[in-house]
Amino acid sequence: MKVAVVSDVHSNLVALEAVLDDLPDVDAVVCAGDVVGYNPWPAECVDALRERDVPTVMGNHDRMVATDRNFGGNGMAQAGVRHAKRELNDVQLDWVQRLPRERTLFDGRVKVVHDHPEVQDRYTYPDAFGPHLIGDEDALILGHTHVQHHEVYDEGIVLNPGSVGQPRDRDPRAAYAVLDVETPSVEERRVEYDVDRVAEAVRDAGLPDGTADRLADGR
Known part of the structure; x- marks a missing residue:
């Protein structure tokens, strides 16, 4: 079984479409959360996954949009949450x-x-990966850090596919991964997309300049 794994889309429809267009032949697609936040297209990104019936978990930005709790993050994060709350039907x-x-x-x-x-x-960066994270499953999929990485242990795989919509590992290309559960193995993949188009849309939506600027640097 081959599974395409995406995470941290963060309302970046251009990057998500590039990833979906790049997908090889897989048996399923799963999402490790944070569909919304930061970028201009929360509604469209939700629909892209919802209409494909992609199994998705709730990320911290998703949770802030879904509830009335205050967001403790930086100004860019707060602005993205407010924007998503306005945009979602x-x-x-x-x-x-x-x-x-x-x-x-x-x-x-x-x-x-x-x-x-x-x-x-809790942010689980690559240096915190280990077999102690794995339970009865063969593969544990994480997101949140926006850093693409995986490790294969005797106990199973720990995988972060990286971020589709806001990579933070100094590679601005949209990140995702393909997990082969049978092998077991992981193929980490990166996809070029029109970063300038997204940056322009960020500013047109009245979102912070920093949200646009970080996309080109992958930070």
């Missing part, structure tokens, strides 16, 4: 609100959580 908002914190898929073989399997909102 009732159907799209309901989809975000119903996202679970974690999913176990494919007969228990793959677990998906946005941040850390035990501690909500």
Whole structure:
């Protein structure tokens, strides 16, 4: 079984479409959260995953949009949450609100959580990867850090596919991965997209300049 894994789309429709167009032949697509936030197209990104029935977990930006809780992040994050709340219709908002914190898929073989399997909102960077994170599943999928990385252990795979819509590993290309559950193995993939178009749309939407500027640097 081959599974395309995306995460941290962050309302970047141009990057998401580039990734979806680039997908090889896979059996399924899953998303490790943060569909919304930061960029201009939250509604369109929600629909792209919702209409494809992509199993998705709730990220921290998704949770802030789904609830009335205050967002403790930086100004760019706060602006993206406010923008998403204005843009989503009732159907799209309901989809975000119903996202679970974690999913176990494919007969228990793959677990998906946005941040850390035990501690909500904890950033699990590559140097914190280890077999101790893996439970009964064959592969644990994480997001949240926007840093593409994976490790293969005797106990299974720990995988962060990187960010579709806002990479932070100094590579501005949209990131995703293909997990082969049977092998087991991971192919990390990157896709060029029109960053300038997104940056212009960020500014046209009245979102912070910093949200646009960081896209070109992958930070």
